[in-house]
Structure formats: C-alpha cells, structure tokens
Amino acid sequence: MTALAPPTAEPRQTGWNSPGWRLLRATCRAQWKGIALGVAVGLTWTAGKVSVPWLVGQAIDLGIEGQDRAEVYRWAALVFVAGLVAATFTGLRRYLAFREARLAEMNIRQRLFAHIQRLHFAYHDRTATGELMSRANTDLQQFQNFVVMIPITISNFVTVAAVTIVLLSIHVTLALLALASLPFVNVLAKRFSQRLHPHVMGIQRESAELATVVEESVAGVRVVKGFGAEEVQKSRLYKEADDVYDESMKASRVRATYLPALELLPNVGLVLVLAYGGHQALAGTITVGHLVAFNAYLVLLIGPLRMLGMVVAMAQRAVAAAERVHEVLAAEPEVTDREGARALPSRRTPPGRGLGEVRFEGVRFGYQAGSGAPVLDGLDLTIPAGTSIALVGPTGCGKTTVARLIPRFYDVEAGSITIDGVDVRDLRLDELRRAVGIVFEDTFLFSDTIRANIAFADPQAPFEQVERAARLAGAHDFIVELPQGYDTEIGERGFSLSGGQRQRIAIARAVLADPRVLILDDATSSVDPTKEHEIRDALGEVMRDRTTIVIAHRPATIALADRVALLDEGRVVDEGTHAELLDRSDRYRAVLAAADRGDSALGAGGDGAAARTDQGARR
Amino acid sequence: MMRGGGGGGHAVSEEDKLDAEQAKWVIRRAAAWLRPYRRQVVASMVLIVTWTFTILAGPYLVRYGIDQGIVPGDAGALNLAVGAYVAVAVISYVVYRAQVMAVARVGEGFLRDLRRRVFDHLQSLSLGFYDKERSGVIVSRMTSDVDSLQELVQMGLLMFVSAALLIVISAAVLFAVSWQLFLVCLVVLPFVVLASIKFQRDSSRAYLTVRDRIGQTLTNLQEGISGVRVIQAFGREDVEVGRFARRNRVLYDAHMDSVKIAAWYLPVIEMAGIGTTAAVILAGGIMATGDGGVTVGDVAFFVLTLSNLFEPLQQLSQLFNTLQSAGAALAKLFGLLDTRPDIREKPGAVELPDDGRVVVDGVSFAYGDGPRVLSGVSLTIEPGEKIALVGPTGAGKSTLAKLIARFYDPVEGSITVGGVDLRDATLRSLRRRIVVVPQEGYLFAGSILENIRIARAEATDAEVEQALRAIGVHERFASLPEGLHTESRERGSRFSAGERQLVSLARAALVDPTVLILDEATSSLDPGTEAVVEHAMERLSRGRTVIVIAHRLTTAERADRIAVVTGGRLAELGTHDELVARGGHYAALHASWAGSLT
C-alpha cells in the first residue's frame, strides 16, 4: 500500500547522476567551507599522529640504544609536541565533522518536513505515517553517518598513504611484508559492512513491526479486552519477537565471521615484522628502534584501514538513503495554486446578497481515479450564501467525501465546485482553506494546551475570542473545571478528554477561524442529547448568516439546518426541508429509520414494529 | 510497583539514572533472570577473559623477542616468540568467534524472553492500568527500553567487560615488567581520572538532553505528519514548518553540546597517551642509559602497551551511558512486571455457564481513589432480554457496562452472570461469554478479514463472510476491488467512519457470546443501517442478552426495557411506554429529543 520503495541497501539507480548522489553532492557543495576546514584539520592531526612512532623509534635508536641522554631528551620532547598537535586536532576534527553532518541532517529534515506539509491528501492516504517518519529519521541518520566520515576519511586516507611512505623509506622488504595483509583488512571490512547492513536494516524493520503490534494493542486495548483477543495479540507479538531474534542472530553470525578475521589480519603483519624484522635486526640490517616503529605504525594503521573499508559501504547506504529522501522530496504536490490563482471575491454581484454560496455542478470523484466505481457521480447541489444544509445519507455514501472536496483536499475528476461563483481550483489555496472551516469526523487534536488547540487557525487570537469560541461550542463549562483551565495540556503527554469533549474542542477550533463556509462532519455524534441541546442553541448562533454544511444522522442535528439534501448512489437524490423529505421520501425515512415509528415525534407515519423487522430483513 | 511515567513515547527524565540501591536491585533481578542461562553466561565470561589475554599477549611476545632474542642475539628465542605469536593469534581468532556467538545467544535469548514476558504481562493487566498510564509510556517499555538493552547486548557488554579487563591486566603486567616505568605512567592518571569523571557526568547529562530532544522532535514530526490534514485544512503549514524549524534547531544545539563535550575529552585522553609515551621514553631513556635496570625491550613494550591502557579507558567512559540507560530500562521493565493485574483469576475458578441472566446487586464503584461513579446500582437482566442504558454524559453508563464485562471489579456489591459471581469465573470463559463492542471502530493494520478475525483467530474465511452477511454488510465490502482483502490502512483511514464501525460489529457477529454489550457501537451509522445491524445481532442467537448504550433515543426505544442512569444511580427502569407515561427523567429526555424535531 505504500507509495514509497522499501528500504534496501543498494541504491536502485547507480552512477554519479543518481538522485541520491546528487543530493549528497548538493549538500557537500552547500557546506564546502566547513567540510574543507574539517579536512585541513584532519590532515594536521595526521601529521602529528604519524610522526609519533617515528619519533619513538628515533628515541630508542639514537637515545637508548645509542646511550645518549641528550638524544633521549630531544626525542622525548618532540614526541610530546607531536602529541600536543595530534591531541588538539583530534578534538577539532571531531567537532567540525559532526557540526557539518548535523547541519546537513537538520537542513534536509527541515526541507522534508516542509515538503510533507504541502503534499496533497491522496499522497498521505497512500503513505503510512511510519514510512515518512523513517525517511526523516532513520534515513537521515544514515546520511548523517556518512557526512561525518567525509573529513575523517580523507585524513585517514592520507594517514595510510603517509605511513606507507614512511615504512617504505625505512625498509622496503619489511614494509611490503608488514603491509601485505592490510589491503585484505580493507576489503574484508567493506564486505563485512555490506553483509551486516541488510541484517541491521532487518532488525530495524522487525523491531518496527513489533512496535506496531505493541502500539496497536495499547491503542486498541478496548477492542482486545472487549473480544478477549489477548491470545491473538500474544501470538502476533511472539512471531515478531522471534523475527527480531532471528535477524539479530543472523547479524551476530556475520559479526562472528568477520570481526575475528579483521582482528587476525593485522596480526599477520605483526608476526611477519617480528619474524623477518627480528632476524634482520639480528643480522644488524635494521635497528631495534625501527622494529618498534614498524610495530607501532602497524597498530596505528589498523583503525583507519578498517574505517576506509566501512566507509565504502557506508557511502552506498547513504546514497540509498538519500535516494529515499529524494523520493519524497520529488513527489509533486498535486493540489496547488493554479497559474494566476485569484483571491475570493469580497463582494457579491449582484450586490445585496451575502457571501459564501457553494455550488456543485456535475461533480464526479473517486479515490482511485479511473479504477472502481466513483464515489460521487453527477452530483449537483447549490447552497445559497448564508444558508445551511444537512447532508444525510446511508453509511459510506460519500457525505464526508463531499465535504472534503470543497476545501480542495482532493480535486474533482469532472464537473466543478464554485464558491461565490469562482471555481475552487482558481482560488488561492491558502485563502480557500481559510474561508472553509471544517470539523472532521475523527477529531484530531495536537499535544498542546487547550487554548492553543482552539486558537489553531490564529495563534495570535486574544483570549476573549478563544473563550467565545469555546462557549459557542459548549466547551467552556468543562474547560474551566479542568486543573489548569484553558492552559491544560492535552494529548499524549497531557490530560485525556472524553470523545464528546474532544469534539467540542474541535468545533471551537473551527468557530474561531470564523470561516465563510462551515462544515460540521458528524460533529456531535459523541455528545449526549442533553448537551447536544445546549450546543445546538450555540451553533444556531454560529450558523446564523453563515453558509453551513451539517453532516449528521440525528434528527436533532439535522433540524439545525434550513434544508436537507439526501445523498445516495453518489448524487443528491432529493432535497427539501426535513418535514418535506420525511413526507415524500421512502429513502429518507429508511435512512433515518423513521419508518418504524408510529408516534408523532418524527412526524411521519409507519407500520410500527412489524415494519422494522421486515425492513431489517430486506436491506 | 510502577515507577511512574516519565513523559511521552520518547521522553526521558531523571529516572533514567539509578542510584546505588536501585542498581543493586536491578542487578539482583537480572541475575535471577539469567539463571536459566547460567552455563552460557559462565562460558561467555571465560571466553571473553581468554580473548582479552590473547590481545595482551601480542606486545608481550614482541618484548620477549626483542629482549631475549634480538638484543642478546639469540635466534631461538626470537623464533619461539614468533611461533608463540602465531599460536596466540589463532587462538584469539577461534575464541573471539565463539565468544561473539555465545554472547549473542545469551543476550538475544534474554531479550526475546523479556519481550514475551513483558507483553504477556501487559496483556494480563486490566483496563485500570491503561487508564493510568499514558499509552506512549507503555509502548516505550517494549520499544526504546528494550532497544537500549539490545544495544548493550549487541556490543556494549562485551566491550565493557573486555575494556575493564584490559585496563586491569595491562596495569598489572606493566607493573610486573617495570614498576619504575609504571610509576611514571601513574603521573597522568589523576588527570585522566578527573577528566573521565567530568566527561562521564557531562556526557551523561548531554546524552539525556539529546535523547529528550530527539523524542520531542520525533513527536513533533509525528504530529506534523499524522495531523497534516488538519494543518492543511486550517492553512497552518507555514506556522507548523516554523515550529518544526525551532525544534529541529534545538535538537541540533543539543547534538553540538554533546559533541563539544567529546571534543575536549578526546584530546585529554590522546594527550595523556602520547604524553605518557614521551614520559616513558624520557624516564626509560634515563634509566636505560644509566644503570636503572630498564631494558630497551621494556621501553618498547611500554610504548606498545600504553594504548591498551588508554583506549579502553576512553571506551569505558563512552560505554557508561549505554550501561546506565540499560540499567534504567531494566529497572522500569522490572517495575512493570511487578505491577499486579487488578483483575485476577481466583484459584479454583469455574467456567461461566451459557446463561445470560445478569444480576447487578448493590454495586458501587470508583476509579482508583476518585469519586464514586456508581452507587448502589441493582439491576436484573433476564436471559435474551435487550436492555438500553441511557442518561447524560458522565452518568456512569459505560462504567456499568465495563463492570459487567469485569474490566474492573466493583468496590461494593456483586455482579453475577448465569448465577456465577464474575470474580469466581475463569478469565477465559468470561471473555468468551461476555463481549463488548466499543464505540471507536478501531481497526488494526491488515485486511478486513484479519481485522474481523481478531475476535476469533481460528475462524475460516467463510465464517467471517457469514458474519458479514449476518449483519447485512457483506456485499458492501466484498464488492470492493480487492474485496475482503482490502487493507484497512492506518487506523482504517481507507473506510468511512460508519464502515469502520461495521467491521467492528462484524467481529461481534463472528463470536457467539452469551452477553453482548454495545457501548455506542453504532453511533456513526445512519439510523437505518443501525436498525438492521441491531436486529441482526439479536437474531444471531436466541437467548443472547444484549445491553446497548446509545445517545440516540430511537435506539433505546427498540429495547425491551430501558434503564436510565443519572449521577451514578439507577434512576428509572421500564419499557419505553411506561417511562414516558411516568413523566420522569426519561420522559423529559424524550421530550427534548422529540421536540428538537419539529
């Protein structure tokens, strides 16, 4: 179901012009100064570090072996100075490398977030939150890991080259013997990294699946308990725990294969140096000091060589990760301002009529354009400015979909939707969205204070306005009874509200935005009748002279609206007042289950209990 | 004992540090847990120690070769050193390999056990626990807490043990080789120790800050993605992007703070290493050129071995954070495992019979130490009866339903089903006989089929389809392009609100409970569909007791009897007509409901 490619170790497009490399190069170019400084610092460190073993060798040969105190002092002092240089620059090198890497990470994450905010609803429908999270988190981590290595790698590379030259200058044969095994360290390290990586990713993937099971079983605990599904959840988790275990053991097997070999190889060089070099020293062709220096150099080389090998593999991963990041960045927002998009008309022609007329003309729309039957087809509906309409229809008939089309969460396939005579696609998107206020059927509140949640549309709104909105939504009374009133934190880290309370906050949020067109999608389903009564009175005030679309199943809420549109089979099948429709439409009565009631409450006739059984069987 | 929540999913706090007493407690508990792995643990330890010795043997053999072979001109001794070196390298290889696998087997096995046991425990905890704890905190026990243990198991523990061993052994060997030179090395020790202590403190603080900021950034990111529809609906993209930029920046600063700490510590250690080398050369040189009893080989050995002293020290101070957060994670996990479920099965519990007579007798209840939510509720529901609970928000309707399903136990009074007190029934039979359909049509990731099968794992596809047919919605889902295999997507966003509730109701149709409780389970359905579903539910099994909670009075009217709950008491009980005639609460409620229609 995801729109994104699964994470793999290998970039799908190779070559220097693949999107991954391009992103990496662009990053380096943007930060070339910092990176270059890091490289320069790294090279200075190399000079200090590489000179130490040589200086130690000189101290042993000229000082100790040569029995010369003055030489001992001199070389010991030089070792100290070299140490000072190496030490200072190792810290600087680390600082600079991380600064550039974290900077790159931060910048790309910011771009990614901004882009995600602009991607259209259909993209988000296709793409799981977790997918996008891992792009902005795990993938950027891979990227960052590599950028850190750039200055370090360059100085490591120079270290290896410098040491090789120093060793060759001391003793060619011994140098060749000592270094013979080291290329294998490099190759092995690279292969190790490549082999290990799929399992590291595997562990990550399996852990994420395990986390999903845990999250779902916590979020859905009422379902689990209600149906006694604990055992089902346990077996799901056991499977995931086993998968994590299996992947981890595979990774350990790779480690067990490569790590000891990586440890062994440099020892080969050390043994050869001791064996061959020792005999050379016996024969007097090489000094003991040189032998010690050789040893020290080999030890010094092991780290950089291993790293060089791993860096090759890391680069591949970073490119693959960059490519996945690029994939999101490259997704074009489909709902955007048209060329020459215009502002909402601020005055109606002919004058004298209010603002906010909404008109659907021959609208066709389906979530999978082209495949399957469209959800809406041939929908015509006009809502005169300042009036309200209730959308009524059976479950899944497309009421919410109608609501989503007005603020252009999706674009219609055919037909048009106009506000005050202007096609919504010709309007500036920010203005359109501000003009249309919507209360979603699934309430989403942010982890923030109640006040901030209500003032979402306008964070600068004065408190009086927030309070007014809360009063109108019937939320003020319970808010002031909370521990910190309007400043109470809600959401994951804060106070948990009941469904009805959350809905009322969401209504207040929409009211505060003071939209030209207000849409209430089943916004009072969790509110009890006594409370609904109060909210209804308040909403009456909000809806006065404001174009309002109310989606509801309850007669009490439907009655708020001036007119009712009955939606079925993707179009408006009937329109009129509540009483008219009750009177003339069988379908309307069926949807409201009004046919089974003979009493006067719904003002419609019916056959009582018998009819209800029949209807149940019929449908 | 639960060591209270520490903020959201990724949050950390002071509790991520342990005091000495807690540390002891954690170690004791962990040791008890590792007892089944006793053999492997001992074997791993032996392997790690052996391996550490092989690493140390290298420089020692070089010294031997130089001092006993090269300097006196003894080729035999040199060859001996070379031969021994080869042998040690091979042993090291074999031991290292064995050791990695041994540690992995113990560690990963332990973690798998831990995951299973913690999850089992979570499943056994009652709703009361889930009310108290924030969901992010519960999830983090199984994710970030176990992950920090995993980090320790995978590399940390091995490195920690061998680093500590290396330091101790190196120090001992260096002392044995030349105590004079060793004393010279000790000169830098105070600096190194002081720097390490300071580094450890600073970096552990910085590490906690980084983890906390990462948590906040991830939370912000997560909300920005899952709330993107609301953000766009209100045209708030720019504000959110700006907010995120600040979070992102704060995280960057935290990263840089922690890098700075490492950036001054590294030079100190590096300087200490090379400075000591210089000092050893100086002192060794003076002694060797004089008559101080120090040989060239000794100096060479020291120079080569010093790295075995300083590198592990550096590793240790960096590992300390890993160790500390793993310890804290274990403490939290053990704490969780120690919370006793409120709802437990009595020894000698009996099966709940297939008899839907529910008797609520003088029941009072309060959530935790909170106020009374129910007081003295008595109600008898006959087998096969359908009863509706109505009343204002917060009256206690859902609470009563939850007590009947034994999600909680009453504080006073008792509830029996089929004559058996719920507290005397086995939990298995309880969950099978009494099923609750909650309001939220919660869908798990997976297909429609899988989602319905949550209710009964062994149900066949045909049975699931039968359940859908029973409530008259099979056609609706089967006609989708992918039919019943259609993926629900995150939280079921592929479906309309009503469709999600229908899937949830189909679950109830798949099982055959004696008592079915619908807690506003049809609130998003159009009343027409709702009537059909409810009717089907009744028809599915004769003699099934149904308890519905609904805000729509049309739903209540269809019930055999209506119970009106207000302020935690049973205010009225009777048929629709009786209650309307009585002119009490229900009549008023009904009047306002009906009045709204005209």
Ligand SMILES: Nc1ncnc2c1ncn2[C@@H]1O[C@H](COP(=O)(O)OP(=O)(O)OP(=O)(O)O)[C@@H](O)[C@H]1O
């Ligand atoms: N994001 C989506 N992707 C694909 N199909 C969808 C999506 N959202 C809704 N649908 C389908 O489109 C149809 C109309 O859905 P919609 O949410 O508009 O119904 P509704 O009338 O609001 O129903 P309800 O009363 O249950 O809220 C349904 O069949 C639903 O399965």
Ligand SMILES: Nc1ncnc2c1ncn2[C@@H]1O[C@H](COP(=O)(O)OP(=O)(O)OP(=O)(O)O)[C@@H](O)[C@H]1O
């Ligand atoms: N988990 C909980 N912890 C503490 N208090 C709770 C909890 N659940 C409910 N309450 C409180 O208990 C009281 C009764 O709640 P209950 O959910 O039973 O009401 P209800 O009648 O079902 O209301 P509604 O119609 O809104 O669903 C309320 O005051 C509520 O705040």
Ligand SMILES: [Mg+2]
């Ligand atoms: Mg809807």
Ligand SMILES: [Mg+2]
């Ligand atoms: Mg309730």
